[in-house]
Amino acid sequence: MTGSAEPVAGGSGTRRPVTVVDVPRPLRAQFFPDRVGERLAAVAECTLLDEPGALTHPGLAPVLARAEVLVTTWGVPRLDADLLDRAPALRLVAHTGASVKPFVTGELFARGVAVTQAGQGMARAVAEVALAFTLALLHRLPRVDHALHAGAEWHVAEAVPPRHELLGCPVGVVGASRTGRAYLELVRLLGAEVSVADPTLTPADAAALGARLVALDELLAGSRIVALHAPTLPETRHLVGARELALLPDGAGLVNTARSWLVDEAALVAELATGRIDAALDVFDDEPLPVGHPLRALPNVLLTPHQAAGTVQGRRRQGEIVVDEIVRYAAGRPLAHAVTPELLARLG
Template sequence: MTGSGDRPPAGGGPVTPPGRGRRPVTVVSVSAPLRAQFFPDRIGDRLTTITDATPVDDHAALTGVDLAPLLARAEVLVTSWGVPRLDAALLDRAPALRLVAHTGASVKPFVTPELFARGVAVTQAGQGMARSVAEVALAFTLALLHRTHRFDHALRAGTSWDRAEQAPPRHEILGCPVGVVGASRTGRAYLELVRALGAEVSVYDPTLSVADAARLGVRLVGLDDLLAGSRVVALHAPTLPETRHLLGARELALMPDGAGLVNTARSWLVDEAALVAELSGGRLDAALDVFDDEPLPTGHPLRALPNVLLTPHQAAGTVQGRRRQGEIVVDEIVRYLAGRPLVHAVTPDLLARTG
């Protein structure tokens, strides 16, 4: 068995463990409230048993003086949202670093080529979020089909009962044509849920083969056909140059009157100005968890539209989902210690293809 001085290969191959029976110095750069969600009870106990873990409440401490001695010895860095970019300057302060384990999904905001160049393995816990986000997307889908958001808006606004009763036609999900943009982890979890309730699902995803679509029980179609033929369109695509404003004014105009758009993925995918313009006319409905500006400004026009259901980017925040994310991180550290391949490794190629 090799010693801890040997760097692991970048990506998902076997990683060189730090030595049997030794607990690697680990910096857990996760705020106290999130640590309580990710690493409660036995999950936290596992983390502190297998590693010499030090919690850091503020990401800014990673670049400060006080943490320098600890960072210099850290072999594992556990991260959460808002961690600074792991560039050469920061990595110079962490020469022993071998593994970065992210409690979230996308590592694009902070992972740099320098990290891979130094042979540091990267992993993430996005799989733990898939079910939670898929369930919210399902809840959004049902709300749009039954216009519950319109009724809620009307009654809260003091609209008369007779007027509040008025809404566009409502539909059941049984036999409903649902379009899914992106067969991602969350996209697959969502399509499994809506198919179980009887929806007829079409998918647009250039990376998905016809055979894969058949195995998923869905129909593979082009984007225009999906938009024109779906009563509800749910977005689950990654953040890539080619997905920027995938849905603009032209694409939104293809959606049938009364259709609904669900976005629990990324605002990157939709031209928000075009969406606001379309929604302002009342032709479409939407349920949104993500926005160009977060927090969503109090005066934003989306807040005032009765045909829009809004949540503050919290689709993934379930108790069970957070626990799964923490378990994934701990399991990946265990694999690192055993020199086994990481199950959720992020390689340079994968990072270029996902959001």
């Protein structure tokens, strides 16, 4: 645990709220590099935590008692009544990631603590990975790459199912989240014919995004690529199961950079094992993905280790969003990325 609390010259003139930054050093270097970090130090009186679990360390009690702002990242403990009793001055929790569900409790809102998150900063990076997945599946790159690495004869590697271009391709987007919209824009600009399934959209909303609003079954049956971007909600648990996978046309591809929650993984493995469809996945039920997991052995699957959002630019944007929100809080202005209790219920 390290501490810093002296005013920094060159600040904005706005008061500098006492801020505990519970973000380990390696991640801090990504979220708050160079001028972003300098700006954070200029706008807030920061105590930096380097050790896992440092937020509950007894030695932090004097600073935590004064802290108005808590900056969090993945792995933060639940902010329950016991912890909040030790932070009576807390008024803002600013999360460097997207989902705050693992640690935000009703106690925060009951005590008048505002919550904000930086998920918008991740949208472009994840959308680009989803686009890369889409192109890879259309051109059967996982199959040919696997065949050549496995030592297959050249003619065997060439013998893949028909390949397709994105231009004119029917692409289905499940969930018009921030990332879903970013992905939708990318594939649409490259010429895809896009459908979207999202119960929160009207046909006019979808048309404004350049897409056609359809029911999930129609989207699955009519898309060559289906990209999942829905939130983690009780009603989205295994949204795509064996019945839904069977609706996909032969040769279709499933892209999931959202949550494994959305797909019945056992059903997906069974469908992929037939070779009828392909998939590209960044998220899994068990993470890290076990070495012996059947997904690792399938030639028609592209796998990445839940790192779609981890670009240099994306991490920096997340840090900038957090700093901007602290500035807004200190100036008494509305937050741009506030998470209300109602919004929390709908967020993934």
